[in-house]
Amino acid sequence: MRVPFIKMHGLGNDFVVLDGRAQALPALSSAFAVALADRRTGIGCDQLVVLEPSGKADLKARFFNQDGSEVESCGNASRAIGLLIGQRAMVETLGGLIEVAPSAGGITVDMGQPRFEWDQIPLAYAMDTHHMPLAWEALENPTAVNVGNPHVIFFVPDCTAVELDRLGPEIEHDPMFPARINVNVATVLDRSHIRLRVWERGAGETRACGTGACATAIGAMRRGLVERRVTVSLPGGDLQIEWTEAGRILMTGPATISFRGDFDPADFGAE
The missing domain is CATH 3.10.310.10 (Diaminopimelate Epimerase; Chain A, domain 1)
Incomplete structure (x- = not known):
């Protein structure tokens, strides 16, 4: 099985996006995220972004850093998701629900309310x-x-x-x-x-x-x-x-698709 990916960036903060809504993805692990993110031996990115079905929003997004750690949210990647969706949508993240929508300035993301405690x-x-x-x-x-x-x-x-x-x-x-x-x-x-x-x-x-x-x-x-x-x-x-x-916090800015490709998960240690 070869897995398609989309390489994207928001102001140079770059992502590998895997869409698991319509097809099965390999088992996600820290080691797999690290292997894909490696700029010499992998595809190379700051974050791996995985899209999944959601029971509470239009889709779910998961974010993995270069070191394999899964994090709650990513603002630039959220704009990239908004570009892919192409219309107003609710996105479930570990950090809560966010809304993405096309706008005159690129993609606007409603990041919700800040927390200070x-x-x-x-x-x-x-x-x-x-x-x-x-x-x-x-x-x-x-x-x-x-x-x-x-x-x-x-x-x-x-x-x-x-x-x-x-x-x-x-x-x-x-x-x-x-x-x-x-x-x-x-x-x-x-x-x-x-x-x-x-x-x-x-x-x-x-x-x-x-x-x-x-x-x-x-x-x-x-x-x-x-x-x-x-x-x-x-x-x-x-x-x-x-x-x-x-x-509410509204963030507006660009997102860009760099290129598309596919890979064999076995090449990156996935099962």
Whole structure:
């Protein structure tokens, strides 16, 4: 059995998408996800995305990072799913139900409502997540937001100067974050524009992170640094983030199909 796949990306954050709604897929495992994601010996991607039937939405999406860990949500991949579906649809994820829809700016994803309580991030113990009394060298006083998956955000004068490749994994694996954490370093350029870099748990620094853009925008809005609709500029390009009066997070941006192909699951250790 050969399995078809679609290679996609959202602002350079790239995915291998497997559609299990109409055909059986090989047994999913961490080792299989790692093998497919390997950029030298596999297809290569930041995340493996698996589409499945759902009993509570139009479809279910599962997300696996390069290290094989399954995560709750992926904003850029959600836009890729929206591009594939081509119409408004509800998607079940481990992080909750989201809505995707085509829009003038590409694909808009309703990411739901942000969560701020310490045990919703989660943190190892109770503390104020708005101004956390923590520091890792010059990165200090972060805020934490869960937007389907957990993020910690540091607002700094120049995010391009942060040694994210060194500090990112240290913070990701800190015991303060029992489920690990996505690490965001952001610079507020003005009240409608944020520059952002993201160290994604299980994937490292990526060219774009949709949930990171959402979490960072919400964190900046809570601190009164920006308005309720902002542009977030990542290394791969721009996303538009809005926090509606109803408390919903709307993310709008592009998604692209790179190519299609197929593979033999046995070549990647699947049964």
